[in-house]
Amino acid sequence: MHELSIVLSIIDEIGVESEARDLRDIEVVHLKVGVFSGVDPNALLFAWELACEGTPFERSRLDIETVPLVIHCAICGQDRTPPSLYQLCCPECETPSETIVTGRELEVVSLEVTA
Numbered sequence: 001m002h003e004l005s006i007v008l009s010i011i012d013e014i015g016v017e018s019e020a021r022d023l024r025d026i027e028v029v030h031l032k033v034g035v036f037s038g039v040d041p042n043a044l045l046f047a048w049e050l051a052c053e054g055t056p057f058e059r060s061r062l063d064i065e066t067v068p069l070v071i072h073c074a075i076c077g078q079d080r081t082p083p084s085l086y087q088l089c090c091p092e093c094e095t096p097s098e099t100i101v102t103g104r105e106l107e108v109v110s111l112e113v114t115a
């Protein structure tokens with residue numbers, strides 16, 4: 001499962017981070033997931049529960065912020081939202097564009113710690 005390996009690398013990342021900053025009891029892990037990242041947020045949540053069992057993050061929760069797909073249209077000189085994920089073109093002038101502004105994110109934004 002693709003999502004499980006992603007989750008494992010996130011756990012690695014926050015493990016290093018929480019040790020460096022001496023954080024305990026991480027309650028919420030805020031994650032940004034672009035709709036064009038190829039990652040299914042639901043599968044990610046499911047994988048999170050599995051992967052955290054028996055780790056210091058067992059009681060933590062994953063909070064996923066979905067980032068919409070935005071492309072840059074060179075003709076209009078504007079950032080646009082394409083009509084669909086499978087049609088990367090400008091909705092105004094219909095010019096195809098491969099310049100993705102947002103939508104590919106997959107990153108830990110912040111950690112919330114129990115007070």
Ligand SMILES: [Zn+2]
Nearest residue numbers: 073076090093
């Ligand atoms: Zn355009």
